[in-house]
Amino acid sequence: MPYTWNGQTITVAGTYTAHLTSVGGCDSIATLALVVNASINTSQNVSTCQTSVVLPDGSIATSSGVYKSMFKNSAGCDSIVTTTVTFVPSPDLVINNPVATCASATTDLTSASITAGSSQGLAFTYWQDSAATIPLVNPANVGSGTYYIKATSSGGCFVIKPVIVTQALQPALVITNPPTTCVGSTVDLTDKTVTAGSSAGLTYTYWADAAAQNKLANARAVSVAGTYYIKATNAAGCSLVLPVKVTITSSPSIVVTNPASACMGSKVDLTAAYITGGSDPGLDYSYWQDRLATLPIADPGAVSSPGTYYIKAKAQGSCFTIMPVEVAFNQAPTAVFNGDQSICQNANAQLTISLTGNVPWNITYTDGANTYTIKNITTPSYTLTVSPAITTTFTILSVSDAACSNATPSSATVTVTPGVPGVRYPTVSTYAFEPVQLSARNLGSEYSYNWAPPAGLDFTTIRNPMFNYGLSTQYYVTLTPPSGCVTVDTVLVTIKNPQDTGLVVGLWVPKAWTPNNDGMNDILYPITIHIRQIVYFRVFDRWGQLMYETNVLGQGWNGVYKGRPQVSDVYTWTVEAIGDDNSVIRKAGNSILLR
Incomplete structure (x- = not known):
């Protein structure tokens, strides 16, 4: 269709007439009964992994596209078959042959590294033959040889390629046990004689166990007998572990006792x-x-x-x-005096001795007349208290400690400076507040003076102070030479005023006293004026120990405590007294004991 008849174009079936004029000039009518037979038109889709497709008309398609094939049907009408051809590309399979393994090892063909670089989404199967008809039973554990991997895409297309598994040779390791050695010596397992005869170019490591897990700390100096292991590795990474036996015989037993120091x-x-x-x-x-x-x-x-x-x-x-x-x-112990000393007569010297060595120490020394020993000294500095009457040299003769002794001498000289005895000056009598000059002894221009108490005096550090006071007072005059050995004199100043009926009450304790039994200033006691009763008079040492106590007027302390004369020092006193006018006097102060 369309169909042309006697100048008519007909497109549908039906009965058609045509008025014709014959050659004789006569009219004629021609009638056409047109029957239209149906044509056959079909279509098909062809998707293939092949490289070509035979179309229905026998032609060959080699690329994807739409192809039409023309036919005549039984009625003689044209028929068309439309074929849509799609060529599916084959999967891209990349084979990376695995690294050669050692003879005892196997290869896993399913490892992703073997097909790395292939198309995504492929399904892999493993075969013994190139036609993929004989499957591999365990592709994850194969030895050397050629195998085949089939890669199938989601469209059903596949590629088969070979994969080659190779294995390297094992190293040849020969072990010769090292010679027997003695306890105290060591064995060098790295010595070439131990692995002589093995393959060339091997790398050796040394282990305490057959699994080569615990490495030897020092294979060059093995000191304990036993079985150890040598692992030999070739360039291909193949290794072999074999035992090596170290034999160490018993060394002689020696017991050493260190000699005494x-x-x-x-x-x-x-x-x-x-x-x-x-x-x-x-x-x-x-x-x-x-x-x-x-x-x-x-x-x-x-x-x-x-x-x-x-x-x-x-x-x-x-x-x-x-x-x-x-x-x-x-080291031999030492005992050394730290230096000489100078003291006043009847005083003590404190000589310091420095000791070295190990406690305890014993010291033997002499004063030139007698020899003395001091035992069990436990401190490295010892103070030796001496009271020589005259200048004396003390010498350490020997010293011993816990281990050794030493006779190296050391000396110290104590120089004794004799003091001038104190005296009592004649009593001075004067009227109240009538100046009178007092005078101390002149023992030399190098002496210094100190008057106590200072009450009523214009100066207390000169030899001739002026007295101007309303109370009777006893003064202590301390005369000090450059040597420091003081002399204490006393003088009493009384106030004479017979018309004065006023009652003056007073009490004073000297600043120093010298209990040397010379009859002067030997006792520390309160000096009183118009005092009728001493309630108490107490003397304490520097640590607060009560050394003396009395409540008797005129009595005092001679410097002796529990039968022992006390050292020169500063002592504290307290006193309470009642005057003739019934007043209460309480005082406290310090006094110096001078020997």
């Missing part, structure tokens, strides 16, 4: 039997300065220097043992 200057005999007592019998001993026994001791029977030495005990055969022995020397 000796005093410096003496000698120690290292050959003495007690030093190696308890060792194996029959040993041959030698004596050395170093632990390798290469430097012998010149005279092991007379070692005079401290340090670590070594005794080598050798048994029959070649085995030996070397043990250290410690030689120690104690």
Whole structure:
């Protein structure tokens, strides 16, 4: 369709007429009964992994596209078959042959590294033949050979490619056990003789176990007998582990007892039997300065220097043992006076002695006339208290400590300066507030003066002060030379005023006293004016210990406590008294005991 008939274009079936004129000029009518037979038109889709497709009309398509094939049907009408051809690309399969393994190892063909770089989404199967008809039973565990991997895409297309598995040769490892050695020596497992005869170019490592998990700390110096393991690895990474036996025979048993510490200057005999007592019998001993026994001791029977030495005990055969022995020397103790001293007569000297060594110490010393020993001194500084009557040199004759003794002398001289005895001046009488000059002894221009108490005096540090006061007062005059050995004089100043009926009450305690039994200023007591009763008079040492107490007028302390004269020092006193006018007087102060 369309159909042309007698000048008519007909597009549908039906009956058609045509008026015609014949050659004779006559009209004629032609009738057409047109029947239209149906044509056959079909379509198909072809998707293939092949490289070409045969179309219905017998032609060949080699690329994707739409193809039309023309046919005549049984009615003689044209028919069209439309074919849509789609060529599906084959999957891209990349094969990376695995790294060669050692003979005892297997290869996993399913490892992703073998097909790395292939198309995504492929399904892999593994085969023994190139046609993929004989499957691999266990592709994850194969030995050397050629195998095949089939990669199938989601569209059903596939590619088959070979994969080659290779295996390297195992190294040849030959082990020769090292020679037997002695305890105290070491075995070098890295020595070439141990692996002589093995394959060339091997790398050796050394282990404590057959699984090669615990590496030897020092394969060059194995000191314990036993079975160890050597692992040999070739360039291909293949390895072999074999045992190696280390045999160490027992060394002689030596017992070393360090000699007792000796005093410096003496000698120690290292050959003495007690030093190696308890060792194996029959040993041959030698004596050395170093632990390798290469430097012998010149005279092991007379070692005079401290340090670590070594005794080598050798048994029959070649085995030996070397043990250290410690030689120690104690420094000789010392006792040294720290210097000379100067004291006043009847005073004590404190001589300090410095000690070195180990506690306890014993010291023997002399004063030139007698020898004395002080035992069990436990501190490195000792104070020796002496009271020589005259200048005396004290000498330490010897000192000993817990280990040694020493007779190196040390001396200190105590210079005794005799003091001038104190005197009592004649009593001075004057009227109240009528100036009168007092005068101390002139013992020399180098002496200094101090008057106490200061009440009523214009100056207290001159030899001739002026008295101007309304109370009777007793003064103590301290005369001090450059040596420091003081002299204390006394003078009483009384107030005479017979017309004065007023009652003056007073009490005073001297600033110092000298209990040397010379009859002057030997007792510390309150000096009183119009006092009818002493309630108490107490004297304390610097630590608060009560040394003396009285409530009797005119009585005082002579410097003796529990039968022992006390040292020169500052003492504290307190006093309470009642005056003739019934007033209460309480005072406290300090006084110096001078000897």
